Each structure stands twice: as C-alpha cells, then as structure tokens.
Amino acid sequence: MLKHSTRRWLAGLGVAGAFVAASATPAVAAPAAQVELYFQNMTLAPGSPGKSDALHLFSDRPTVLHDVAVRYDYRSLVGKVTIAAQHGDCTTPEEGVLLCKEHFPVSVDDLNGTWTEDVTIVPTDKAAVDDSGDLKISLQVAGKGRGSYTSRIRIGEGVDLAGGPNTEFTVKPGGAFEAPLTVVNVGEKPVKDVVAWFDLDYSIRTKDRFSNCFYVEDHLIACLLDEEIPAGEGRTATLNFQLGKDTYAPGHEYGNARFLTYGDFEDLFDVREEAGARAAKRGSGPKLTLRDAPTKVTRAAQTDTDPTNNFTEWQITVSGDNGADLEAIGAKLTGKAGDVVAATVGFRNNGPATLDYLRTDMDVTYVDVTVPTGTTAVEVPFECAPRKGNANDWDEPGKPGGREYRCYPGPIAPAGEELTGEFRLRIDKVIANATGLVKVNVPCECDGGFYKDLKPANDTAKILVNAAAGDGGQGGGDGDDDGGTLPITGTSIGLVAGIGALLLVAGVGGYLVAKRRRTRFVA
Structure with missing residues (x-):
C-alpha cells in the first residue's frame, strides 16, 4: 500500500518502479502477463x-x-x-x-x-x-x-581479489566513523584496475565526494580504483561515514564493499543505462587513492570458486534511544449512492527514526483496513489482502469485494513521510457517518512488524462516508489524475536496500519490467 512502492523500487535500480493493482472491471478479460528476461553478462578465465x-x-x-x-x-x-x-x-x-x-x-x-x-x-x-x-x-x-x-x-585474464578484515563499530544516530577499505591480491597475476562496489544500509551516509567515486545524493555507490596491485600485495584507504540522525536506536546497521575487476563490474553495470536507472554522479573532490596495506591483512591464496572472499564488512552497533511514532491516516468521503469515491489511507512515520527492515525484506508494520458499512471495495492496493476466514486467513492480494483487509506496506518507512494506498469504494447505500477503520501496528503471527510505537494512541483512524452536500462527488481522494504513474517524491526511498542494490542482477532485470508498468495508486 505504499505511495513510494518501495518493494518494487528495490527491484528498480534506485528509481521509482510501478506495479499493476488488481483490476475491478471483470467484464474485460485481462491481457496476458508481460514477461521479461534477464541473464547477466559473463567474463570467464x-x-x-x-x-x-x-x-x-x-x-x-x-x-x-x-x-x-x-x-x-x-x-x-x-x-x-x-x-x-x-x-x-x-x-x-x-x-x-x-x-x-x-x-x-x-x-x-x-x-x-x-x-x-x-x-x-x-x-x-x-x-x-x-x-x-x-x-x-x-x-x-x-x-x-x-x-x-x-x-x-x-x-578475460583470471585474477583473484580478496577483501580485508571485517570491522565493528559502536555509533550513535548522527555519529561519524572511519571505515577501512582494504583489498588484497591473493592471485598470481597483477590486477590493473579494481572497483569497490558498496552495499550500505540506508542510514549510512557520506560527506566525501571523491572524483573517482559515484554518488546518489549522500549515498556512496562505487569507486573506480585505477591502480595496479601486484600479486600477493594489499592496498587500503579510509572512508568517512556518518549515520543519519534518523537511524533507529538501539539497533544494528551493516555495510560492505565488494571488490571486482573492472571487467566483472561491466558485466553488472552495462545494462543499468538501458534500464533507465537514476544516474549516479561523480564527486567533485580529490581522488580516492590506495596506500600499501599492512602485511598482516595478506591471506593465503584463495581461488575464485569462493566469491565471498571479495568482501570487506562493517558491522555497526547503534547506541542510544531513537524511536518512531507511526500514525494511522484515515479519510473523509462524500458522495451519493452509486458513486465511487477514493480513500487514500495508510500511515505516517512521525519519526524521529526511520524504520528500515530492508536487509530482511520484512514489513515494517502491518495495517488493517475495515471498509465502511454501506460501501463496497471495488479496487484495492495490491499489497492488501481481504480476510478469508479466521483471524489469520487472508485471500489473494489486491482482490476487491472484501470487508476487512490486511496490508503489507513493505520494508522501510522513512521518518517524516506518509505511506499510503488508494481504496476505491462504491457507495451502495448512503448511511450517515458510515465508519471504517485504519489500524497500524496490528499484531501479526509473522516476521516483521513494529511494536514499540512511541504514541500508540494515534494508531487508529476512521474512514467516514457521508452524503454529498451538492450533486455528490468523489471527496477524500487527494491524488493527482496522472494516469497512475508513481512519481519520485520525498527522500528518494529508491536509494535504499543497501544502495549497492543499484547493480544487483535482480534490480537490473526487475526495473526492465517495472519501468513499463502502470498502477492504480495515486500520489
């Protein structure tokens, strides 16, 4: 039910994807699903x-x-x-x-x-x-x-890169830390060019702007290191990171750098432009250079059959106390019998912390929507499933006609932003103050969810439907009639999931589909 549709953005190379909600017009047969293929380019030694x-x-x-x-x-x-x-x-x-x-x-x-x-x-x-x-x-x-x-x-010529030792930090929200970036050539041939590709949690920001590194806003994506590393030697540098002030605490954050030859990086990167991905920009500061690494980081020779040796990891323990308040968003609608009105409902994260479950892909919260008496849900967000039977039995997602819905809003809720979806309701009978409900943070016998809300009193909001004062209308729908596209708004949530996901195979292929989709959601 996300306005920003973060789940699809994670499959969308850092830009807003879109998706198809269930159709409420059964009279017209739905076209066959559009299928796209992707197979990564490959360099072999x-x-x-x-x-x-x-x-x-x-x-x-x-x-x-x-x-x-x-x-x-x-x-x-x-x-x-x-x-x-x-x-x-x-x-x-x-x-x-x-x-x-x-x-x-x-x-x-x-x-x-x-x-x-x-x-x-x-x-x-x-x-x-x-x-x-x-x-x-x-x-x-x-x-x-x-x-x-x-x-x-x-x-291509075979070489073998390995990441340096992993590092642990303890940092408060808004605090800075210095992360070592170390790569070792454990092969038998010199490596001429190395790419450090970063997979950083949403909270990890940088103020550095190296001329040989690429950024989207204050998120670091990759650095091109055109320095030769002889066989058996290591190189290192230091990166200055900072946790966002909206980092949830206490908690844990994670980042890593994956070292690639330039050829392997091309295999991942070259489809990105074709997919229409959001452009990353070079920094305007000095060049990031590598210096000789201490000999203690040199490892025994390893083969490329173990690709996990290409990583260096940073584990961050977030200290302090920085929570979040999720507030339910309801709607007030007016119309006459037969009208279809739009209820844009969901929740707002009042902060101060962002909720980020991207590493696990669990939902940050669960939202229940009860349709007002006298109305029928003719079109609903795909992320919402109608109750089928008992309390834990839910039908197909996006299916219209239900009375109670369980909505799964996705793995991130940025501080200060609303995450909403549109329920289109047909008024079958005008009833004064016909009431439905939106409840956020509902209990769920599943992974994810948020149960430490700072203000539980605002976790429920009403959906009210009344007669129109004049000729009836579709009050309460506050979206733009833009044909259903999902705009990029707010803090560009598409940068999350570890910004390194910009180059993931799934992200590349997913966006090839996502960029061509339409949605019934409105901003």
Missing part, C-alpha cells in the same frame, strides 16, 4: 571451472507459466565455451544450442521474479583472452515464444 547462473524471469503481475522451455543459443562461441544444465531435462538439438524444459509450472511473482534452472558456462581449452560472443536466450511457454534476451560472454 581460461582454464577456470566456469560460472553458473540462471535465467531470471520478471512479470508485470503474478502469473504461472506452464510447459516452459528455455533455448540457449551460443553458436557464436562454439569451440570456445560449453553450456550445460546442472539439473533439468536438457537436450542439444544442434551444436551450440541447449534446450532445457522445466518439469513443473513456473510461478513468477511481481516482486522479485523467479529463476529457471541454473546452467554452467565453462571455457574450453581453445578459449583465449579477448574471445567474445553472444548468448541468445529465448523463452517458450506452451510452445509459443514469450520473450528473448541476449547476453555477452567473453574470455
């Missing part, structure tokens, strides 16, 4: 065991695909690589083509998408540095084409 990945499917609405087959065409790379499935029913109808059938129906949700079975791409003994070709992937559903995608596969 000669003589390596190769890399495994899966085709990621995204849809503009929840859908189930039956009789699914995926065709991998790598004929431009015949003799250079082989592709095989780790599991599944696959055949090779011709050289350079792998056809894999899914044994079970493939369920695609519109939040995170889904994956087909992994395939492994391995360089042959004839593969040489700078070899390159296309991997053309096509999706068939029940014998019909439903999408295609082309990825680049190339051969």
Whole structure:
C-alpha cells in the first residue's frame, strides 16, 4: 500500500518502479502477463571451472507459466565455451544450442521474479583472452515464444581479489566513523584496475565526494580504483561515514564493499543505462587513492570458486534511544449512492527514526483496513489482502469485494513521510457517518512488524462516508489524475536496500519490467 512502492523500487535500480493493482472491471478479460528476461553478462578465465547462473524471469503481475522451455543459443562461441544444465531435462538439438524444459509450472511473482534452472558456462581449452560472443536466450511457454534476451560472454585474464578484515563499530544516530577499505591480491597475476562496489544500509551516509567515486545524493555507490596491485600485495584507504540522525536506536546497521575487476563490474553495470536507472554522479573532490596495506591483512591464496572472499564488512552497533511514532491516516468521503469515491489511507512515520527492515525484506508494520458499512471495495492496493476466514486467513492480494483487509506496506518507512494506498469504494447505500477503520501496528503471527510505537494512541483512524452536500462527488481522494504513474517524491526511498542494490542482477532485470508498468495508486 505504499505511495513510494518501495518493494518494487528495490527491484528498480534506485528509481521509482510501478506495479499493476488488481483490476475491478471483470467484464474485460485481462491481457496476458508481460514477461521479461534477464541473464547477466559473463567474463570467464581460461582454464577456470566456469560460472553458473540462471535465467531470471520478471512479470508485470503474478502469473504461472506452464510447459516452459528455455533455448540457449551460443553458436557464436562454439569451440570456445560449453553450456550445460546442472539439473533439468536438457537436450542439444544442434551444436551450440541447449534446450532445457522445466518439469513443473513456473510461478513468477511481481516482486522479485523467479529463476529457471541454473546452467554452467565453462571455457574450453581453445578459449583465449579477448574471445567474445553472444548468448541468445529465448523463452517458450506452451510452445509459443514469450520473450528473448541476449547476453555477452567473453574470455578475460583470471585474477583473484580478496577483501580485508571485517570491522565493528559502536555509533550513535548522527555519529561519524572511519571505515577501512582494504583489498588484497591473493592471485598470481597483477590486477590493473579494481572497483569497490558498496552495499550500505540506508542510514549510512557520506560527506566525501571523491572524483573517482559515484554518488546518489549522500549515498556512496562505487569507486573506480585505477591502480595496479601486484600479486600477493594489499592496498587500503579510509572512508568517512556518518549515520543519519534518523537511524533507529538501539539497533544494528551493516555495510560492505565488494571488490571486482573492472571487467566483472561491466558485466553488472552495462545494462543499468538501458534500464533507465537514476544516474549516479561523480564527486567533485580529490581522488580516492590506495596506500600499501599492512602485511598482516595478506591471506593465503584463495581461488575464485569462493566469491565471498571479495568482501570487506562493517558491522555497526547503534547506541542510544531513537524511536518512531507511526500514525494511522484515515479519510473523509462524500458522495451519493452509486458513486465511487477514493480513500487514500495508510500511515505516517512521525519519526524521529526511520524504520528500515530492508536487509530482511520484512514489513515494517502491518495495517488493517475495515471498509465502511454501506460501501463496497471495488479496487484495492495490491499489497492488501481481504480476510478469508479466521483471524489469520487472508485471500489473494489486491482482490476487491472484501470487508476487512490486511496490508503489507513493505520494508522501510522513512521518518517524516506518509505511506499510503488508494481504496476505491462504491457507495451502495448512503448511511450517515458510515465508519471504517485504519489500524497500524496490528499484531501479526509473522516476521516483521513494529511494536514499540512511541504514541500508540494515534494508531487508529476512521474512514467516514457521508452524503454529498451538492450533486455528490468523489471527496477524500487527494491524488493527482496522472494516469497512475508513481512519481519520485520525498527522500528518494529508491536509494535504499543497501544502495549497492543499484547493480544487483535482480534490480537490473526487475526495473526492465517495472519501468513499463502502470498502477492504480495515486500520489
């Protein structure tokens, strides 16, 4: 029920995505779900065991695909690589083509998408540095084409980077801390260029503006370090971070830097512009440079088969007391019998702290909405499900016609912002002061939720429906008639989920779908 639709933004490369709410017009058959494909570009080292990945499917609405087959065409790379499935029913109808059938129906949700079975791409003994070709992937559903995608596969020199030791801090909201950024070349060849890609919690901000680093507002995304690191040596630098004053306390925050070769970074980064992602800007300050790292951080040689060695982590214990007050938002509506009126309801985080559950993807709170007597919910936010039976039994999300709804607003509620969704109610019978309710922080036998509200007295608000004074109208709906797009407003929540999610495979692919969706939500 989020105005900002943060769940989709997390799959949206840092910009506002949109999504499709349930239609309230059953007379018109809904079109088939639009399915998008994504398979990450890949760089392989000669003589390596190769890399495994899966085709990621995204849809503009929840859908189930039956009789699914995926065709991998790598004929431009015949003799250079082989592709095989780790599991599944696959055949090779011709050289350079792998056809894999899914044994079970493939369920695609519109939040995170889904994956087909992994395939492994391995360089042959004839593969040489700078070899390159296309991997053309096509999706068939029940014998019909439903999408295609082309990825680049190339051969590059193999190296091995490792992150420095992890660090722990104790910081108050608004407090500063210095984080070491250390990378070690544990391979046998020099590394010419290194990229530090950051995955930082929303609360972690920076005032540095290095000319070789990229930022969105005060969030650090990546630094391009064009310095050669000889085999067996380490390099280090210091980053100045600060927790936002809206950081919840007591609590814990987390950040990490992942070190990549420039080629591997390109494999992640190059689709970002195509996806229309929000632009990151270079800093205007001095260049971030690396100095020799102490020899104590050098590790024994490790191979790239253990990618976890590419990280350095920062664990922050947040001290102090900084809570949040979530206030329910109701609506006052007027109209005559037969009118459809818009109730924009939800809650406001009065702060002072932001609630951030992005690492776990749990909902920050649960919101119950009771539809006023004499009205029928003809269109509801997709994040809201009608009660089906007992207290813990809920029907399909976005389904109209219910009397009571449980809404799942997503994993972040920024301090000072409203998170709302629109319920469109048909007035069946005008009843004086017909009353519905909005309740925030309701108990839920599930993960997430918020039960330490600073002011529980404002956790409930009314939805009131009365007769129109004149010719009736659609009072209470305070949204713009903008065709249903979701604007970027407020503090750009799309920067969260660890800003490093800007480059995640799921984020890239998800935004390719999200940017084309429409929603019945209004700002």
